[in-house]
Amino acid sequence: MTVIKNIAKDRILQITVVITIISLFFARPRIEDINFHTLYSILAMLTIIQIFSYLHVLDVLAYKLTASARSTRRLTAIFTILSIVSAMFLTNDITVLTLIPLYLTIAKRHNLPEILPVTLIGMGANIGAAFTPWGNPHNIFVVNRYNVSPLKFFSWSLPLLLVSLIIVLLFIFFVKDKPIPTVPLEDIRISVRPMVLTIAVSIFFFFGVFNIVPAIVAVILALIINPSIMLHVDYALLLTFTCFFIFISDIQQIPFIVTLISKTMFSEHSVFLTSIISSQFISNVPSTILIGKFTNYAEALFLGSNIGGFGSLVGSMANMLVFKSFVENGTVSKRKFFWIFSVLEFGGLIILTILGWIVLDFVI
Numbered sequence: 001m002t003v004i005k006n007i008a009k010d011r012i013l014q015i016t017v018v019i020t021i022i023s024l025f026f027a028r029p030r031i032e033d034i035n036f037h038t039l040y041s042i043l044a045m046l047t048i049i050q051i052f053s054y055l056h057v058l059d060v061l062a063y064k065l066t067a068s069a070r071s072t073r074r075l076t077a078i079f080t081i082l083s084i085v086s087a088m089f090l091t092n093d094i095t096v097l098t099l100i101p102l103y104l105t106i107a108k109r110h111n112l113p114e115i116l117p118v119t120l121i122g123m124g125a126n127i128g129a130a131f132t133p134w135g136n137p138h139n140i141f142v143v144n145r146y147n148v149s150p151l152k153f154f155s156w157s158l159p160l161l162l163v164s165l166i167i168v169l170l171f172i173f174f175v176k177d178k179p180i181p182t183v184p185l186e187d188i189r190i191s192v193r194p195m196v197l198t199i200a201v202s203i204f205f206f207f208g209v210f211n212i213v214p215a216i217v218a219v220i221l222a223l224i225i226n227p228s229i230m231l232h233v234d235y236a237l238l239l240t241f242t243c244f245f246i247f248i249s250d251i252q253q254i255p256f257i258v259t260l261i262s263k264t265m266f267s268e269h270s271v272f273l274t275s276i277i278s279s280q281f282i283s284n285v286p287s288t289i290l291i292g293k294f295t296n297y298a299e300a301l302f303l304g305s306n307i308g309g310f311g312s313l314v315g316s317m318a319n320m321l322v323f324k325s326f327v328e329n330g331t332v333s334k335r336k337f338f339w340i341f342s343v344l345e346f347g348g349l350i351i352l353t354i355l356g357w358i359v360l361d362f363v364i
Contacts (some may be wrong), residue, residue: 003231010236012317016243023250033249033293034242037215038144042241044205044218045134046233049094051198051222054229062102073177076117079103080124080168087128088135089202092309092318095125100325110180114330119341120171122322123310123348127164129318130306131157133209136316137241138288138305143209146298150210156302163355167348197225244289252293261294268300268360275301276353279308279315303356310349312342319345 007013062082069075079099086095099121107114129135133143133153143153201221208215222229251257264274271291278287288305295301309316313323326337 003235006234007236007239010240013236013240013243016240016247020243020247020250023247027250027253029246029249030253033252034245035141035144037211038141039238039241039245040215040219041134041140041144041205041209042137043233043238044208044215044222045091045137045140046237047219047222047229048198048202048205049090050229050232050234051201051226052090053094053098054226054232055198059098059102062099066106069180071177071179072112072117073172073175075103075106075112075180076120076175077169077172079117080120080172083121083124084128084165084168087125088132091135091137092125092129092316093321095128096122096318096321096325099125100322101329104326104329104331108331112180113175114326114332115337115340116171116175116344118322118326118330118337119344120168120175122318122341123168123171123345125318125322126306126309126316127161127168130164130309131161134205136284136306136309137237138285139302140209141289141292142298142302142305144211145292146296147211148298153302156299157306159359160303160306160352160356164348164352167351171344171348198222201225241285244286248286248290248293251290258294261290265291265295265297268297269357271295271297271300272304272356272360273353275304276308276311276349279305280312281314283314284308284316300360303359307349307352307356310345310352312345313338315345315349 062079065078065082066075069078083095083099086099100118103117103121104114106112107117130139131154133139133148139153142148201218204213204221205215205218207213208218264270275284275287275291278291282290284305287308288301291301291304309318313319323338323341327334330337
């Protein structure tokens, strides 16, 4: 019953279902347009993430690392780097939902700055998630849609990671530095055996994303480790993705829409810019699936969709979760947070867009 309630109250799913139902009046979805391998991969990803969440891996790392922080700037750097690394494996959503409330708890206890550190944690989550195929659901789609090999994928994501890392580390120097007392350690322990088994399952998941083994194998192995974990998986996200596929199957059968989108898909640069701009309005996940149906420029779509995660609040789901977490846990002006968050996000978006354009000109 709890699973059904969680699905029913998900706002993103509600909106997606309504839009999908409207699209059914114009066309009927085709079964071949639904990428089941992507859906299996996302289910496996969500299952593994839930196991890691129950093992409190991120909580332990955060407390261990922050115990060594002696200043506000160092604490911000620790949380930002942890956000980047965590998002590579646990996705940007889980990272944001775990680290931001934790940081704000420490900030309130010691009267630390909130707005800039929280913004940087959110940016770090988007940066880290872009690096791995499973960090973002739309990366899984790109890998499956274009049969991207591990070597090729990381040849795209590594330069983006390095450039983004430099930008966010420069932003850290804007944090006013002042000494803080030692952050006390919480007594949180990790069970070694489940941790080892979960890492093993994660390896199968990696193979599944790249079609080396069936993606569903990782789900089956996760069930063996902890069958009850399936009650806590984010099925709303899985259903949202299914609705995306149905919606896009419908609209790509409408001649006017096909003509309109096709006109923006004439080069790598046009695909790159279209994915960035559309992400600002409909978020980068549906944008990637939509554009992916009309282009073979996989590298440009990868860069555009991940860079498009910066900018507006709707650029990525993680951005919306950052704002939501701050509203629920922050103590300073929400309006001020929104404006500073937006300035930094759009600043990063502009810089990365310029660099991405150069990459398309001289590298790809």
